Each structure stands twice: as C-alpha cells, then as structure tokens.
Amino acid sequence: MIVEQNVPLQTCNSFGIVAKAHTLVRICTQDDALAVQKELQAQGLGHCVLGGGSNIVLTGDVKARVLKVEIKGRQLLQDTAKAWIVEAGAGENWHDFVTWTLAQGWPGLENLALIPGSVGASPVQNIGAYGLELQDRFESLDAIDLSTGKLFTLNAAQCAFAYRDSIFKHRSSGENGLGLAGRALILRVRFNLPKPWRPVLGYLELERKIAETGIAQPHAQQIYDWVCAIRRTKLPDPAVLGNAGSFFKNPTVTPEQCADIIARDPNVVHYPMPDGNIKLAAGWLIDVCGWRGKTVGNAAVYEKQALVLVNRGGATGGEVVTLAKAIQTSVYERFGILLEPEPVVI
Ligand code: EPU
Numbered sequence: 001m002i003v004e005q006n007v008p009l010q011t012c013n014s015f016g017i018v019a020k021a022h023t024l025v026r027i028c029t030q031d032d033a034l035a036v037q038k039e040l041q042a043q044g045l046g047h048c049v050l051g052g053g054s055n056i057v058l059t060g061d062v063k064a065r066v067l068k069v070e071i072k073g074r075q076l077l078q079d080t081a082k083a084w085i086v087e088a089g090a091g092e093n094w095h096d097f098v099t100w101t102l103a104q105g106w107p108g109l110e111n112l113a114l115i116p117g118s119v120g121a122s123p124v125q126n127i128g129a130y131g132l133e134l135q136d137r138f139e140s141l142d143a144i145d146l147s148t149g150k151l152f153t154l155n156a157a158q159c160a161f162a163y164r165d166s167i168f169k170h171r172s173s174g175e176n177g178l179g180l181a182g183r184a185l186i187l188r189v190r191f192n193l194p195k196p197w198r199p200v201l202g203y204l205e206l207e208r209k210i211a212e213t214g215i216a217q218p219h220a221q222q223i224y225d226w227v228c229a230i231r232r233t234k235l236p237d238p239a240v241l242g243n244a245g246s247f248f249k250n251p252t253v254t255p256e257q258c259a260d261i262i263a264r265d266p267n268v269v270h271y272p273m274p275d276g277n278i279k280l281a282a283g284w285l286i287d288v289c290g291w292r293g294k295t296v297g298n299a300a301v302y303e304k305q306a307l308v309l310v311n312r313g314g315a316t317g318g319e320v321v322t323l324a325k326a327i328q329t330s331v332y333e334r335f336g337i338l339l340e341p342e343p344v345v346i
Helices: 030-043 094-103 204-213 220-234 255-264 282-288 317-335
Strands: 002-008 020-027 047-050 065-069 074-079 083-089 138-145 151-155 184-194 242-246 270-272 278-280 299-301 308-311
Touching: 020 030, 030 065, 030 138, 030 184, 065 184, 094 220, 204 220, 255 278, 278 282, 282 317, 299 317, 308 317
Parallel strands: 020 065, 047 065
Antiparallel strands: 002 020, 074 083, 083 184, 138 151, 138 184, 242 308, 270 278, 299 308
C-alpha cells in the first residue's frame, strides 16, 4: 500500500480536470485493501474509490481518502467445452485487457474495445457498446465490503445489472439492504467468453461496415478493428481532449410518450426495447436543442457527438456541471424528458 499526500488528480481522471487528493492510497493487493479497510474503520475516515477515472467529474480537491485501485494480473482460469473463463485484477486497463484476450485466442469482448477505464469499474457501469453489454460476458467478481472488512463474491444476478447500472451504483436501502455504493471495493472480475464464439453484429454501424467491406463473416479481430475505427471517428480520445464518454444515459419512454414526441418531431431517433418501452437517443435530443459545439467556460459539447462533453483545456468541474444542467433544462423544456447523467460528480 502506498500513501501519498496532496496528489494532483489531473492524470487520474479522463476529463483532465485539475484537482488534488488530500490523501491518495494506492491499493495494489488484496492485503492492501484489507489494511485500508481497517484504517478507515478505526479512524472513521471518509473514502472514495477511483478506478480508471473515466466516469467522474471532480468539482474540487478531494478531502475524503482517495482509494486508487491498482490490483493487476490476468489469467485463464478454465477452458471448458462451453467457455473460456478469464480473470483480471480490478486495476487492469480495460482496453488492454480486451486486446490481450483476443491475442490469446479467446474472443468475446471485441465489441467493447477502446472503452476507457479499468476492469474494476466495468461492472459498476455495466459498460456497453455496439450491441454488447458487460453483463453478457460476466461470470463473477470478488470484492471487499469496506464497512465490515468481509470478502465476498457476486455472480451476475447478484450484481443486478441493468442499462449502465448495477448494485454498485445504489446506496443500501429499505428492507432488503441491497445497494453497495460506497461500500464495495472490487478486487477481481471474471469473464465468461462463450464457445463457440458468435459475432455480435446487430448494431447499425457494424452492419454498415459489413456492407462497405463485403466481409459478411468477420472474425473477432476484424470486429475489434471496426469498433476501434468507429469509436475513433465519433468519440474524442481522452488523451487529447478530456471527456467521460457519453455524459447522459439514453432515456427510456413509454410508447405513448414516444408517439407524443414523434408528433412534434418526426425525426426523433428511437429504438423499441424488448419490454415494450422505447429508448431515445440522448445525443439526438441534445443535438436538436442546438447544443453541439456550445460552451460554458472551457467545458464544451463535442462537435461530432452531442452526448459527449469535453474539456477544451483548463475546464473546471463546476463548468462541466453547469453545462450539463443547462442541457438538462433545455431538453426538459422541449421534450419533457429529464436526462440522467452517467458520470459521478465528486
Ligand atoms: N445522434 C445525433 N446527434 C448527435 C449524436 C447522436 O443525432 O450529436 C444520433 C445518431 O444519429 C444516432 C443516435 O443518436 O442515430 C445514436 O448515436 P450513437 O450511435 O453514437 O450512440 P449513442 O446512443 O449516442 C451509445 C452509448 C455509447 C456507445 C454507443 C455505441 C449510451 C449513453 N451511450 O451512444 O457509450 O459507445 O452507443 O454502442 O448508452 C459511454 O457510455 O460512455 C459510451 C460512449
């Protein structure tokens, strides 16, 4: 365990916002996590868990102990007739892990290539892209309960995955005591990569690639290359232009609400869901409200994708939050829909 004081966090958050951690603790092993838990309990200290920092907005220096999870390691645990079961430490970089699994000959995560962040953060958000969500490839994870010091393992059902959501985003509440936000520190995640491998190609932009290239049966590496290429054209590279990916979730509405919006805006981008509800493209809602390229201070709406807010250099968390609130108000006034932010504001 490495403890540092007054640590600049600019390189620890993908928005590139300037802020400091009063105390930053680097957790490199399970024993580090157990030791930190004891210290937090004994001294009654507040904490905040930091993975790859790709889903946070820092609005000032962080007084609570910042627990930076840097647990490494990746291995094949099982190779059965049905699946490859692969495990990675929470501190592994997500994209590097995806790249490595493919290089080993274990396909299945290719649609999730180039998503910024760490392996440990992937189940929290139930990351998803190009027709695949983490929950489709999830086996189980190990974590420590920071309030009790107990180690525990959760399977997919216990993680309560939903669209960009899981048990790790909810505080404990009510009778069932569900909710592990602020309590769980994820140590390791295991993935189930099913055999035989089947491509996931339902997403419009992947269908376009098939039409363009004439490759009707792409292999996993080909899909990985396509996904990386699509992302690079549409989404800003956080190393060049700070951002946290999509800033809002795509909202879901009832068929009646959707019909009402279509009556006013026939071009609204919408997708029917298996449960009968309809998902709307938040990027489109923001775009038609005229937000593309608009700024508040140094925070801006990305020109090529209105769902992404970017740091044009020197943006503060306050500017990002002010811009996000103005977007919410404008979309609400026009469509009656309150957009829900994806990143956590600290
Ligand atoms: N659109 C516009 N204007 C815009 C942006 C989008 O009209 O400025 C329209 C597009 O025409 C398109 C539709 O909105 O028809 C959807 O856009 P896109 O395909 O880019 O996907 P998205 O819904 O904006 C989601 C995820 C992304 C993920 C992509 C691909 C959410 C909140 N975002 O974006 O995830 O990469 O689909 O699967 O679900 C992330 O979560 O950080 C993220 C980048």
